[in-house]
Amino acid sequence: MPLRPLLSAACLAALIAVSVRFQLLTLPFVNRAPIERAMTILPDRGAWSPDYPRFLEAVRERTARGDSIALMVPARSWEGGYAYAYYRASYFLAGRTVLPVMLPNDRRLPENLNRSHYVAFWPGKPPAGTNVVFAGFRGALVRR
């Protein structure tokens, strides 16, 4: 048999073989519960899981569309945790306005506390004497 057709067939077979995602093809036959658990907590790893997203859901239930909520989390820097907390809050609290108290250059924005209808503290307790709307999942929502 001429060489080109043989080599072409071999290369074609190789392309088909390397295109297959073998690991994924076993999914219908394995117990997917562990994968589901792992992927469910993947966005909120470490100290944030499982309470932070639950706290945000609770904040959502207790606020209305259009409310503004300042976010207080004990991250020392934007890349050190504040970015994640802010982006996550923006997702769960879509329809509300989430106001950061820190910028990507780590500059603090205390004025956003005064602009907001609510302040969400996570984790931790709000200052005494504040109007606590909700406390749970290691956080608290305060109405200004």
Add this chain to the structure above:
Amino acid sequence: MGFVIAAIVTTIVIGLPVTLAIDRHQRGAGLVGLSYLYGAGSVWALLLLMSLVRMPWTVLSTTIVLVVFAALVWAFVLFRTPELPRQSARNWSSLALVVDLATAFSLAAYAMYATVARVWSWDFWAIWGLKARVFVENRGIDWSFLQSPFNDFAHPDYPLLVPMNYAYTALVSGGWDDRWMGLGWIGFTVALVLIVRSMASREVPELPAALIGFATAGAAFTRYVGLADAALVACAAAAIVMIRRYLLFEDEAAFRHGAILLGLAASTKNEGVALIATIVIAVLVHEYAGAPRSASVSPPVASRLPAVLARLWPAIAIALPWIVIRTAAHLQTDIARGSFISRAIERAGAMVPIVATLLRQMPDPWIWLFMLVGVVLMTREARAAERFTFAAVVIQLFWYVATYFGTPLDVAFHIETSWPRVARHVEIPFLFVVMIALAQAALRRETLAHAEARPDLH
């Protein structure tokens, strides 16, 4: 899950008359695949229009608008062609059917992966899904959200086809629930596989065409669930394959598909906008490189070139509204901030480490390796015939690499977080032409495409 399936089905139903309006002969797998892409495009366009005229997005208003749109397009289709042409019976081989079933199984397995949990990708809940959720809450595009300096992280300049389709799914579902949104996301991959399978069967027998479909299903799958790359890969790859078909076989319907799909690609991500320029240059390469060498005037432009380029107008027409809107709303692209050119010049000296990083982070290295081996095995005529696709792949990759040189971000970080995704954007059309050529060589067939490349026939 039922509501998400309903959204997918209605997307296909909306896209069906659009597909037939573009190409009344389209049937089978290609019809379903194209209908999903055109349906997604129609959903995007109509929700955008509703936002611009301040019509709130509700289940009722959206349904009415989509039904009226579909009815108008059906009326157009049936007015032009009261009786749609029937497709002639095809010869199926049982082996090809087995391979097609294997493809369906693999797509089902991928769908299981994509829906194993609530969509978990960072870029879904920080960009694509976030915008969709905000818009659903706002019952339309929330311009104040997009324009807020605090929301730069959500890339407000990105085109909105994918978020709008997530929003549509939420409207059909009666509220936001991201548990099963991975199904709609993988719909783009399924659509692409159907289109590629259909296009392959026009050039090779059913068994190799089925094998090309099977390989495409694997190569097109991306683990970045929820991101817009799946939609871009689908629209971009389908556009390139269609325009290639026109250039080789003068299939007019394929060109119409290609031009519109190119516009939809530009409506999924900014890389799709760059693809329009890529396609223009690749068409120029195809036409100039294919010009008769014996011509005495210099250099002769193929007589059809201006007409071909002008007929790409649907791509511009579809992409332009969002480009105008985001400019008017001052939604800046982060890559364009500061001086892109001075950053690129500064980094020119670091070309070796940057290229080394790109090679280290290359996705699917074995697929790329065997594709390159396949190119070497192709005859000179076959390589010449496929110059459009090769040029499109090289040029698009060039834009991506150039972006890394001028990025305002840390280069290594930017490459690590994007290159494994974006390099896949052009993998499928490259895979398609190489596998077609290899199949033809293995079967010792010559096609019109490769005969077209022979200078003795000019």
